Amino acid sequence: MTDIFQLTRKLVDIESVTNHEAAVGECLLNALSPLGARFSGAVERCPVKADRFNVFAHWGDPVVTLSTHMDTVPPFFPSREDADFIWGRGSADAKGIIASMIGAAEGLLGSGVRNFGLLFVVGEERNSAGAYAAARSPRGSRFLINGEPTENKLALATKGLLRCEIEACGKLAHSAYPELGESAIEKLLDALQEIRRIRLPEDPLLGHSTLNIGVISGGRAPNVIPDAATAEIAVRLVGEAALVRDAVIGAVGDRAEVREILCIPAVHFDRLDGFETAIVAYTTDVPVFGKSWGKPYLLGPGNIHVAHTSEERVSKKELLSASSIYQQMVKKLLAAA
Numbered sequence: 001m002t003d004i005f006q007l008t009r010k011l012v013d014i015e016s017v018t019n020h021e022a023a024v025g026e027c028l029l030n031a032l033s034p035l036g037a038r039f040s041g042a043v044e045r046c047p048v049k050a051d052r053f054n055v056f057a058h059w060g061d062p063v064v065t066l067s068t069h070m071d072t073v074p075p076f077f078p079s080r081e082d083a084d085f086i087w088g089r090g091s092a093d094a095k096g097i098i099a100s101m102i103g104a105a106e107g108l109l110g111s112g113v114r115n116f117g118l119l120f121v122v123g124e125e126r127n128s129a130g131a132y133a134a135a136r137s138p139r140g141s142r143f144l145i146n147g148e149p150t151e152n153k154l155a156l157a158t159k160g161l162l163r164c165e166i167e168a169c170g171k172l173a174h175s176a177y178p179e180l181g182e183s184a185i186e187k188l189l190d191a192l193q194e195i196r197r198i199r200l201p202e203d204p205l206l207g208h209s210t211l212n213i214g215v216i217s218g219g220r221a222p223n224v225i226p227d228a229a230t231a232e233i234a235v236r237l238v239g240e241a242a243l244v245r246d247a248v249i250g251a252v253g254d255r256a257e258v259r260e261i262l263c264i265p266a267v268h269f270d271r272l273d274g275f276e277t278a279i280v281a282y283t284t285d286v287p288v289f290g291k292s293w294g295k296p297y298l299l300g301p302g303n304i305h306v307a308h309t310s311e312e313r314v315s316k317k318e319l320l321s322a323s324s325i326y327q328q329m330v331k332k333l334l335a336a337a
Contacts, residue, residue, distance in 0.1 A: 002103045004100055004323060007031065008086050008091060008099040011095035011098060012078065016072055017071065017075075018072070018122075018125045018126040019052070019126070021070045021071050022051045022053070025052075025070060025120075028070070028098070031102065032057045032118070036059075040059070041109075044056045046133065046134070047133075048122055048133040049133075052123070053122070054120060055118075056118070059109060062116055062141045063142050063143065064115070064141065064142070064144075064329075065117040065141040066326055066330070067118070067119040067289075068094040068120060068124075068146065068147035069122070070094075070120050070121065070130075071125050072093070076089050083316075084317070086313060087313040091302070091314045092312055093149055094149070097300040097322070099319065100320075100322035101118055101323075101326055104323045104326035104327045107324075113327075116330050124284070124285050128262075128264070130285075131285035131288035135289050135293070136292075138292040142333075142337055143297070144289060144296045144297070145296075145298075145329055145333075146298050147300035148304070149301065150278055150298060151301070151318065152325055153275070154272055154278070154297060155269055155279065155280050156269055157206050158206075158266065158269075158286070159206055159236040159237055160238075160241065160264050160266040161234060161262065161283040162234070162245060162260070163235075163261040163262040163263075164232070164260050165230060165231070165259045166192070166195075166232075166252060166256050166257070167229075168228070168257075170184030170185075170187060170225065171225065172220075173225040174223070175225055182227075184218055184226045185226045188216070188218065188230070188256060191252040191253070191255040192213055195251045196211065197251070198211070198247045198251055200244065201240075201244065203238035203239055207279075209235060209239075211233065211236075213233050214232050214233065216231045217230055233248075236281060245260065264283050267284075267286050270297075280304065282304055286298060
């Protein structure tokens with residue numbers, strides 16, 4: 001029988017920052033192979049790019065698929081546990097979820113349930129590379145239960161994401177003679193100030209859009225007028241991306257170039273009777289999957305407020321509860337199919 005706590009710690013202790021998921025993928029292949037053999041299932045390595053791959057396991061025709069991601073944000077730090085929590089990078093987002101899903105799969109199989117699958121993807125924390133690859137290779141699933149930290153509440157909506165890079169160009173000069181150069185950093189700062197003045201959209205359900213200037217880089221030395229500077233921004237979308245995109249381009253004007261890196265729309269989900277609900281502000285792989293893996297739902301153990309932090313942890317009680325909830329959801333959706 002799967003020890004969900006032990007498996008969570010084992011997964012957390014394998015560093016899998018985005019683009020380096022191979023080791024945790026191999027661990028999952030090894031963990032799932034006995035379930036595949038014991039219950040006449042199939043466990044597959046699904047190539048994404050170079051040595052990166054998704055892991056897909058299914059028993060019968062996968063009418064319902066449980067899915068989440070293998071990668072984490074940096075920096076890596078290993079697991080520890082106390083009476084109530086498992087700590088470590090990825091414990092909440094989303095390796096504890098993986099363990100709960102595998103525990104749910106074993107419970108379902110032991111009770112004779114078939115026609116479901118598990119899909120674990122790479123790249124969610126950066127560019128959804130694994131989800132894009134999976135979307136190009138659907139397997140007939142009619143329902144997708146995506147796992148992210150929702151404190152085991154069924155999400156009714158998630159915000160989208162617009163990521164852009166702003167690049168300003170200037171002219172090198174000695175800082176004693178600034179009139180001979182053109183500061184790319186000053187151009188970039190002016191552009192960012194105008195971006196901060198944008199009135200972002202609101203939504204009755206999702207609330208306010210939010211803007212984060214996450215990365216700024218540029219310059220060569222304190223005594224050199226900088227010839228290049230860049231910034232990366234992220235807007236959490238609550239409505240149409242085009243309105244925000246046009247506003248950013250207009251705010252930047254001719255000071256710099258705007259390049260769109262990623263755009264994921266906001267998502268609204270249907271209710272499922274019998275499950276507590278919530279609204280979440282983050283973005284998931286769900287829009288990337290589209291309808292290729294079926295009608296989506298979003299639920300998982302863990303609190304998003306501690307994900308991506310040095311205090312990342314997941315409640316042991318929630319991990320066990322999630323395994324049970326996933327089994328209930330799979331049975332309910334199979335009955336509705």
